[in-house]
Amino acid sequence: MDERFARILARVPAYASEMRRLEDILLTNLVMVAEIPSPTFGERRRMEWVLDRLSQYRLERCSTDEGGNALGILPGRTGERNILLVAHLDTPVDDNLDHTVMLQPGSVSGVGLADNSLGVAALVTLPLALNALGVELESNLILMGSTRALGRGDLAGTRFFLNNTDLQIDSGLCLEGVRLGRLSYASIGMLRGIISYRLPDEYDWTRFGAGGAIVSMNDIITRILEIPLPRRPRTAIVFSSIEGGGPGSKVPTHAELQIEVRSDSGDIVEDLHRRISNIAHEVASLAGAEAEFEVIARRRPGGLEFSHPLPERARDILTALELPPRISPSTAELSAFVDRGIPAMRLGLTSSEDLDEAYERLDIEPIAVGMAQVVGLLEAIDQGCCDHE
Amino acid sequence: MSKTNGWLNSNTFHHAEFRDLQRLVDEKERLGLTISLCIPTLNEEATIGKEVVVFRSELQQRYPLLDEIAVIDSGSSDRTLEVAAAFGADTYLASEILPHLEPKRGKGENLWKAIYQLRGDIIVYIDADIKNIHPRFVYGLVAPLVYRPEVKYVKAFYDRPLAAGGGVRPTGGGRVTEILIRPLFSLFFPELSFIIQPLSGEYAVRREVLEAIPFPIGYGVETSHLLDVYTRWGIEAFAQTDLDQRVHFNQPTLSLGRMSFAIMQTFLSRAESLGVVGGLPELNRVLRQFQARDDEYEAVEFAFTEDERPPMIEVAEYRTKRSTSNG
Numbered sequence: 033m034d035e036r037f038a039r040i041l042a043r044v045p046a047y048a049s050e051m052r053r054l055e056d057i058l059l060t061n062l063v064m065v066a067e068i069p070s071p072t073f074g075e076r077r078r079m080e081w082v083l084d085r086l087s088q089y090r091l092e093r094c095s096t097d098e099g100g101n102a103l104g105i106l107p108g109r110t111g112e113r114n115i116l117l118v119a120h121l122d123t124p125v126d127d128n129l130d131h132t133v134m135l136q137p138g139s140v141s142g143v144g145l146a147d148n149s150l151g152v153a154a155l156v157t158l159p160l161a162l163n164a165l166g167v168e169l170e171s172n173l174i175l176m177g178s179t180r181a182l183g184r185g186d187l188a189g190t191r192f193f194l195n196n197t198d199l200q201i202d203s204g205l206c207l208e209g210v211r212l213g214r215l216s217y218a219s220i221g222m223l224r225g226i227i228s229y230r231l232p233d234e235y236d237w238t239r240f241g242a243g244g245a246i247v248s249m250n251d252i253i254t255r256i257l258e259i260p261l262p263r264r265p266r267t268a269i270v271f272s273s274i275e276g277g278g279p280g281s282k283v284p285t286h287a288e289l290q291i292e293v294r295s296d297s298g299d300i301v302e303d304l305h306r307r308i309s310n311i312a313h314e315v316a317s318l319a320g321a322e323a324e325f326e327v328i329a330r331r332r333p334g335g336l337e338f339s340h341p342l343p344e345r346a347r348d349i350l351t352a353l354e355l356p357p358r359i360s361p362s363t364a365e366l367s368a369f370v371d372r373g374i375p376a377m378r379l380g381l382t383s384s385e386d387l388d389e390a391y392e393r394l395d396i397e398p399i400a401v402g403m404a405q406v407v408g409l410l411e412a413i414d415q416g417c418c419d420h421e
Numbered sequence: 422m423s424k425t426n427g428w429l430n431s432n433t434f435h436h437a438e439f440r441d442l443q444r445l446v447d448e449k450e451r452l453g454l455t456i457s458l459c460i461p462t463l464n465e466e467a468t469i470g471k472e473v474v475v476f477r478s479e480l481q482q483r484y485p486l487l488d489e490i491a492v493i494d495s496g497s498s499d500r501t502l503e504v505a506a507a508f509g510a511d512t513y514l515a516s517e518i519l520p521h522l523e524p525k526r527g528k529g530e531n532l533w534k535a536i537y538q539l540r541g542d543i544i545v546y547i548d549a550d551i552k553n554i555h556p557r558f559v560y561g562l563v564a565p566l567v568y569r570p571e572v573k574y575v576k577a578f579y580d581r582p583l584a585a586g587g588g589v590r591p592t593g594g595g596r597v598t599e600i601l602i603r604p605l606f607s608l609f610f611p612e613l614s615f616i617i618q619p620l621s622g623e624y625a626v627r628r629e630v631l632e633a634i635p636f637p638i639g640y641g642v643e644t645s646h647l648l649d650v651y652t653r654w655g656i657e658a659f660a661q662t663d664l665d666q667r668v669h670f671n672q673p674t675l676s677l678g679r680m681s682f683a684i685m686q687t688f689l690s691r692a693e694s695l696g697v698v699g700g701l702p703e704l705n706r707v708l709r710q711f712q713a714r715d716d717e718y719e720a721v722e723f724a725f726t727e728d729e730r731p732p733m734i735e736v737a738e739y740r741t742k743r744s745t746s747n748g
Contacts, residue, residue: 137503
């Protein structure tokens, strides 16, 4: 093993101990940011908070771009490399939900914490962490709270920055609240879309029946489920949400189904896109109705090999922190880096038991380990330990 | 009213004016001031942890503005004190401070006992039920006392836009303020009607003032403070700071009715003792409210007597403690 990396590995456990001393600051940042509602396309107040925080921590060039991202730079000693650290600002939570955070010994509860208030809190706390640990990077570290990552946002903030920055980004790290130990370095192919089914005003009830849009949407789902999916490359179809009808006894004239196709193969994603679109149109035409399959987000499959030094170093760091690394593909921020061929990884920061509910509870104690992992990997990237030979 | 208009301009602040915390801490240290934060609680385990963490990390660790953070509890049945202590606050049961005194239960009791227990030259009181907690709730109130020696009592007010348009944004208090307190002040103490939110539960006060005024133990404490400080030191002793939005739990109308009943008792007794109103009969101390059950109305009666603690300076143990600590 490279001597430089061996030294990093040796000190990473001590980082975790040191990070516990910054726990109050990180929790403060978490509470303050998590209580700002930030639905996709509505991240402005959270962006302003991040900018304010980065300015207070004396980062340089604190600014926002036309993508609405909040940015600051921690200049490196030489500045020969640029490392981009990203946490998306939007949460999958309606802004009318109660965003009060509850802090208890050992845990923190609230909405949108895992995805991704904790990632944002860790991002803005990182300059203080590096300072407390005495870590001074050679590379420039660009911290970015990105907008419009989720749903229809389709990673627009990160894509905008990567497409328009005049800096050459050499590596990227994406911070997510959970789960600590989970490493993502490859993006699966993904297509997210909404099937809209609508009965026309002049619908002929005598000819096509009074089943309505919900029954027809059920037919569409049944037909989609009949599509044979290969075991390899791994492929799945996820039915995310369904809406239709209204109060009273009216026959529903409109229904919507959100659907996500995921596969290791981009060709399969495209094939399934075509098939699902055909099913929707066929069911609609048989009933004299209209259907549309609108694609709202796409990811191309790709990323780093298992043997690439970046994920390899990340696994070593987790092992040094006595955490078993778990590999999982990502459909998140990482894809924006994959599209531009930039080596990047997604890291989780803590553990949680209540992720299926809107009101999440995260464990506080592992966050220090999660932060130590981030600092260790930043150092490894900075010192060239993750370069492909 | 031109004098009070002048006061409104010179003594009304926005918290953003004080966001240079290093400057504030430097000035505090130059003056040799100590500042204590008191959070009175009763069953606040949901919000107390984050309040303590935010104030401790921002206003003690990053900027040493606060010399102590204390939670004074009325006897919570939940884990309020345990949570507060876990995140580093000093925790006290109000009943264990000056324990030989007859026990009384109410927010005012906790505020009063804080004067004995805490050591700051300035005490800042913050309620524990704030949902959007931020360090500004403390530094926005403390700063006018640090920068302006003539100011003795700083009240919070909040941005509560009732309507927007035409460049005018009405900012006012809650329902009890606008329906009860502001009309009363306008009638009898017009200068006090310039205080935008007289009932806000957040304020910072110099010890020399706190120890010299009596404390109703219930809802009347804020009203009595304003009347007593105004009577003794005039409107110039006050300042007020806009802390932007404060998100908290709204109280039902019947609770506000009970609050108003207690405040009226305090107001009338103060007004009478000051000679502003006279010839009052003995006041009835029972409030009757109604609730509907099926087709019938049911009267629910609440008996309130707004009990009061004397000025702390009149308590012998306090004088002894202060002379010892000052000596």
